[in-house]
Amino acid sequence: MIIVTGAAGFVGANILRGLNARGETNILAVDDLTDGDKFVNLVGCEIADYMHKADFRQMVTHGSLPSARAVFHEGACSDTTERNGHYMMDNNYRVTLELFEWAQAQRVPLIYASSAAVYGAGPVYAEDLANERPLNVYGYSKFLFDQVVRARFATLTAQVVGLRYFNVYGPHEQHKGRMASVAFHNMNQFVTEGHVKLFGGWDGYPDGGQKRDFISVDDVVSVNLHFLDNPQISGIFNCGTGRAQPFNDVASSVVNAISAARGQPELSLDELVAKDILRYIPFPDDLKGRYQSYTQADMGELRAAGYEKPLKDVQTGVADYVRYQIEHGYLKI
Numbered sequence: 001m002i003i004v005t006g007a008a009g010f011v012g013a014n015i016l017r018g019l020n021a022r023g024e025t026n027i028l029a030v031d032d033l034t035d036g037d038k039f040v041n042l043v044g045c046e047i048a049d050y051m052h053k054a055d056f057r058q059m060v061t062h063g064s065l066p067s068a069r070a071v072f073h074e075g076a077c078s079d080t081t082e083r084n085g086h087y088m089m090d091n092n093y094r095v096t097l098e099l100f101e102w103a104q105a106q107r108v109p110l111i112y113a114s115s116a117a118v119y120g121a122g123p124v125y126a127e128d129l130a131n132e133r134p135l136n137v138y139g140y141s142k143f144l145f146d147q148v149v150r151a152r153f154a155t156l157t158a159q160v161v162g163l164r165y166f167n168v169y170g171p172h173e174q175h176k177g178r179m180a181s182v183a184f185h186n187m188n189q190f191v192t193e194g195h196v197k198l199f200g201g202w203d204g205y206p207d208g209g210q211k212r213d214f215i216s217v218d219d220v221v222s223v224n225l226h227f228l229d230n231p232q233i234s235g236i237f238n239c240g241t242g243r244a245q246p247f248n249d250v251a252s253s254v255v256n257a258i259s260a261a262r263g264q265p266e267l268s269l270d271e272l273v274a275k276d277i278l279r280y281i282p283f284p285d286d287l288k289g290r291y292q293s294y295t296q297a298d299m300g301e302l303r304a305a306g307y308e309k310p311l312k313d314v315q316t317g318v319a320d321y322v323r324y325q326i327e328h329g330y331l332k333i
Contacts, residue, residue, distance in 0.1 A: 001048065001068045005030040005056070005099075006075030010173040011113065011165070011220055013041035015072050018221040020046050028068070030056045030075060041172045057095060060102045070228055073099055073112035077138070079179050080117060085137045092141035097148060100160065104152075109159035109231050111224055116166045116213070116240065116295055118143040125213075126298035127164070127236050135290050146236050159231045163223060166240035166297050169250075169317070170217030171324050182247060183214075183318050186254040187325065191333055195277050196251045202283035203293040208248035210293040213240035216317035219309075226307050233305050240297025241311040249314045251278055257322035261333055 002019060006012035007029035019027060025046040032053045033039055042050075051059075053075060059065040076092045096112060103110040116125065117139030124131045129150075134140045146162050153160075169181035176184075186196045198208040205211070223239050248269055255277060256266045272278040312320070325331035 001026050001028055001066070003028045003030065003068045003071040005053070005071070005073045006113075007031045007047070007050075008033060008038040008041045009074060009078075010041075010170075010176060011168065011217060012072070012074035013045070013172040014170065014217045014221050015074065015224055016042070016045040016047065018225055022225075032075075035175065038175045041175070057098065060098050063102070063105075065102060067106045068108050070109040070111065070231075071099065071103055072224060072228075073110060076113060076141075078176070080136055080138045081179075082138060083136075088137045088141050089144075092138070093144050096145045100145075100148070103160075104157050107158040109161075109228070111159075111161045111163065111227050112145075114146055114162040114164045114236060115139060115142040116164050116238070116297065117292075118146060118164065119292075119295070121292060122294060124298070125238065125240075125296055127238060127301050135292070149236060153234065156234055159227070160234050161227045162236040163220075163227075163239040164236065164297075165220060166213040166215050166238070166295055168215055168217050168220055170220075170321050171328075171330075173217075174330070181214075182250050183254055183321055186251050187258065187322055187331055190255055190258060190277075191331060195279055196255060197279050197281050198247050198251055199283045200280040202288070203291075205246075205293055207280040208251065208278070209246045210291075211244040211246050211296070212292070213242070213244055213295045213297045214250060214314050214317070215239065215241050216312045216320065218317070218320070219311050222309060223302065223307060226305075230306060235301065235305065237302045237305060238297035238299060239302070240295070240299065241313065242297055242299040243313060244294060244296035245314045248278070250318060253315050253318035254322060257319040258326075258331075258333055260319075261322070261326055 008031040027047045029047045029050045118132045120133040120135040134143050169183040173180045190196050200207045
């Protein structure tokens with residue numbers, strides 16, 4: 001059996017599909033469906049069982065959970081604006097620590113979601129303590145567990161892999177609300193309002209010019225499965241593309257992919273701005289000092305771990321995403 005926590009969430013649901021594509025169906029899906037609408041992410045997936053996260057946690061802490069072949073731990077609060085530190089540290093740090101202790105006792109591989117938020121404002125995004133200064137309690141909750149793994153690295157009984165996700169986008173993120181990717185918000189805003197809004201210039205960057213390492217969820221799944229296939233490798237790895245691309249690239253790719261589906265011509269960034277299709281709004285005061293204006297994953301460790309596949313750039317990945325949304329009826333153009 002393979003366990004996937006956060007299975008009805010964004011990355012978890014895509015990992016389920018990635019496992020199913022390999023013929024893996026003996027899967028325990030763990031999540032919290034208090035928000036019942038998230039069930040749609042499980043539709044179309046083949047699983048053996050579903051368990052509520054509180055019941056799962058109780059079995060883990062009591063040692064009554066049956067052993068498993070591997071665990072993908074994607075369950076967490078991913079809202080970087082959440083300021084309830086007690087909730088965040090229990091939900092993200094303590095739960096992960098409990099699962100880690102169980103997995104080590106059972107000698108079960110654990111592949112878990114860390115985050116590029118551990119790096120804070122950067123500017124260096126390489127897996128080293130000297131580069132890690134989280135800007136919010138979400139980032140700290142991920143950082144602290146990574147420190148536990150480092151401290152225990154020499155005495156591990158089974159594989160442990162932490163993947164520091166950068167800005168992930170792709171299908172099955174609709175439930176995330178304001179925390180969904182900029183690509184998701186851009187495509188829905190363009191279809192409903194006929195234009196796209198981005199943050200204006202701030203922190204030394206021009207309008208729409210803040211840069212992030214945007215990674216397709218397809219590539220995130222591929223990286224996760226790479227480590228499932230290589231249980232001899234443990235460590236903490238960046239999961240990005242190694243490219244920093246501006247938000248303008250995301251918006252332009254969204255608009256042009258939708259326009260292509262409508263049989264309309266591609267427009268340059270200058271043309272999108274001139275036609276008022278791309279608009280800029282003042283940078284929010286509440287995000288100043290708590291916002292990553294630039295991220296770019298150092299990919300050296302992941303490549304050294306044997307992951308050799310190419311990673312999609314924004315233009316390719318976002319166009320694929322838009323086409324998926326249209327073909328599956330999620331985006332009405």
